[in-house]
Amino acid sequence: MPAIKEKIKIGGIKLSSELVQLNLMYQGTSSFPASYFFQILTKNQINMPFVSTSFLGGRLQSSCCILPENLGRVKELVQSEDKLKGEIEFIHSVGMVSLFPHQYRLKVLGIVLYALGSTRLPLYGMSSSISALTFITAYSKLDAAVVSLAEYMNLPLNHSPFTPGTP
Amino acid sequence: MEIAAVYWESKIKIYGFNHAVNLSLLKMTVETEQMAKMGLCISKLDDLGIGFHLVMAQHSNNHKLHLYLLSSHPWDEKGLKNINKEIRADAESPVQVVSPVELIYFQGPHFGDRYGIAYSAFRILENKNITLLLAGCSGSVIYLVLPEGGAKNAEPFLAEAFEVP
Missing domain, CATH: 3.30.70.260 (ACT domain)
Incomplete structure (x- = not known):
């Protein structure tokens, strides 16, 4: 090469x-699950210094970064939401x-x-x-x-x- | 007891809206091992005088890298074939183009340090059923890529949530 x-x-x-990356992947007809996820973070005053979202061909992928001190809280929030449970990948x-x-x-x-x-x-x-x-x-x-x-x-x-x- | 100060505005101040229309969104997907090859290909596009409005990349857990390139360049079949040839040898096309698309972007003070900024934009688009193709937020800027006509549709609604002093 x-x-x-x-x-x-x-x-x-x-x-x-140091940050933690969260990836949400979803097959569907809208980008709204990402919005729902960001709403939960906003309600809990959790900042995302980086966000990317793509919604092309029925495939949604959304990524964001959070501070490590917010990770425990975010995991609790994700676990308590049926729509998000199992949908988020964490990259530590x-x-x-x-x-x-x-x-x-x-x-x-x-x-x-x-x-x-x-x-x-x-x-x-x-x-x-x-x-x-x-x-x-x-x-x-x-x-x-x-x-x-x-x-x-x-x-x-x-x-x-x-x-x-x-x- | 720990006390934390948080800066919050009922209406988020921005420095103004910017847009660009009649753009092309190129999506390239490669195996992560092909990233260097893709880099060489992108570098050659620069030699042709092609620039960008926004670039974004996402990694998926099946070892694929999705690269999004938003530009004013009118991609033709020959150009896309060349990219296909450069970044992958097999016949399956790793390149897609969505065109025309539009971009609306805005920046505000310390956006990267404050919670709820990106959500404020996404909420508006969701409530008004405006399709969002791509969003990138880093530094103090929010970029929203929308289908044709989307920027004109979205701006008045975004202006309800964001204030230009």
């Missing part, structure tokens, strides 16, 4: 604190990596996929925002993810240390 040879310049990489100990700015360039996305894929690092989710491209990987692999990305990206010389911060 050919490799990516040229490096691209980015402004920085930010790492999140994940972290978010945000690269900025993405400049709406597919090169940045291509490099993330190539770098993670060629070093066999997991990719659990991703979403772009106005300036950043944020992806989720294993929390224990955050350093490895930065090393693999740095091979294809030029970072500022005065970049702050890569330490996990707020979600």
Whole structure:
């Protein structure tokens, strides 16, 4: 397989604190089960620093991240809801990596996929925002993810240390 | 006793609504082992001058990666065939396109640090029976991808839940 040879310049990489990812998968005619799930989290004042939802071809997949201290409460809530029991997959100990700015360039996305894929690092989710491209990987692999990305990206010389911060 | 301060608004303030219409939503599905190959393919699309409005990826428990690419690029059959060829050798098509679709997005202060923001948007769409194809919320932004005509339909209802000061 050919490799990516040229490096691209980015402004920085930010790492999140440890999180838990929740995936809801559902076959049906609407995206409303996701809304129902988010309603339950909202009623319990549980924040989701990352959310992605897709509803195409009758297949709903919704993912979100929560802080580990909310996990016990969320598990209790899911167990008490017949509609959600058994429908949620929990991925423990994940972290978010945000690269900025993405400049709406597919090169940045291509490099993330190539770098993670060629070093066999997991990719659990991703979403772009106005300036950043944020992806989720294993929390224990955050350093490895930065090393693999740095091979294809030029970072500022005065970049702050890569330490996990707020979600 | 622990006391926690929580910032809550009866009507969530945002910096305004933005939209884009006549977009294409490309969905690519690959085995997770094919991720590097997909990365190379995406990188080549950048060389063709194709950009994006939103990218999103989801991992499913059967070791598949679903990548969603929302762009203004009008995908033709030849372009899709090339992507198919690049990311997978077998005949089964891993690429789907939904077009035209529309995007509405908005941002607000500290959205990522506050509960209930995404739900406020989803609740409105659900109550008004507006189909949501894709939603991505990271940082302080909420992106909603809707079928053709959806952005115009949704904005007045979203404006009831979110306030532009």
